[in-house]
Amino acid sequence: MKPKLGARLLLVSLGFLAGCGGLAATAPPAPRAGTATLWGTVRLVPHQGVTLPASAGAYADRALRDAELVDYSKPEFAVVSVEGLPSPGGTATLVLRASRFATRFEPRYAAVGVGGTVTVRNEDAIPHLVSSPRAGALVSVLPGGSAEIPAREPGEQRVFEVSAPAGGGASGAEASVYVASGPFAVASSDGRWVLAELPVPVKSEPGGAAAPLVLHAWHPRFPPIDQPLSLAANDSRRLDLEFQVR
């Protein structure tokens, strides 16, 4: 059964809005008294002056038709955090799975606060060697077992599966964990994020300034975004962020 005209118009309008990149972020509930909430969107913006082809198949050069284009329509993964506020720590769990052809971490990207832990759980039937160079970790994880890798420093902490592959070739899976120095939010796949009920820093002395805060946004492939931030009690503010190579 075909949808009615009104429903079709609604669908077309939604499609148009999505096509325009007009992501409608909905305001979250008002912050609890004395705290602040930040929310908004992240999006990827192509290099100024570039016209992206619809697909690599559009290239006249046949050698380029298998090239994979950067998908600017959605961020895939991004983390927004506030530097200067206490880290929530926490745990990021990566599950190591294997098929006949390859090993992989699920999820491929994750986030945790400084002082937290990256837990790697082996759900394969054989032991796997896992490394995280930034943490100085190299461990063998038994089937059904797990390894806990400390997340000490802010920034990207990569995790690799480094067992020699049975059939030769290059070693396998990798994942990236973003280690945030303060409260953080992982954006949804379409780019919405909410940092709810942030503690508002107290000024060290009357008339003095509170510690400076920075809003930091991280994406695995794009330059990070840093912008100074001030927070006031009961503040609820929308901030739309753009990742762009410039």
Next chain:
Amino acid sequence: MNRACRLLASAAGVLFALAAVSSSAAESTGTVTGKIRVDLPGIDLSTLGPVVVYLDSVGTPVSFTPPTDEPEISQKGAKFEPSFLLVTNGQTVRIPNDDSIVHNAFSYSRPNAFDLGLYPKGDARTITVREPGPIRIYCSIHKSMNAMVFATPLPWRAIADRAGAFRIDGAPPGHYRAVMWNERLPESAQPVDVAAGQTSNVEISVGGSTR
């Protein structure tokens, strides 16, 4: 003596002088050889990509002139080729566009972040490395384009062979750290002393544990 003989004599003189200089350089520098030892069974170094071993100064900084050659990473077939390049801090890397389409090269690896902008076939741009360490390079158009430049602090370095053996020639005498770097393994280092005309041997261990 005819002209041909004089030319032959001059050439022999030049060769003799070059050999003397080379021999003198070899006598005033030292060699470091060694092996990467992996303590955890199940790792095959040859499957992990380039395993770099480099010398880093301990205490007194070692002066050197960065190599003046400009190694290249070509943009070809919507890939960076080679996808890994080993350079010395201060060295310049050339990134030509050898494709028929526009490309970009950028990095956000601090403090060596750069953006070379968009440039067409036949154009080439350069970066000069300002700090040692890994520099991940991307194209802002093509997801398939990823490369890594690793800059060593000093020019004395090697890429270990499939068995983890390495040899570094021409290092000035002094105290160093021999550092092992691989993108997928924790860094590891061992102290090593280099003496003029001597070969020092060092074993660098990559450790681990079982959970």
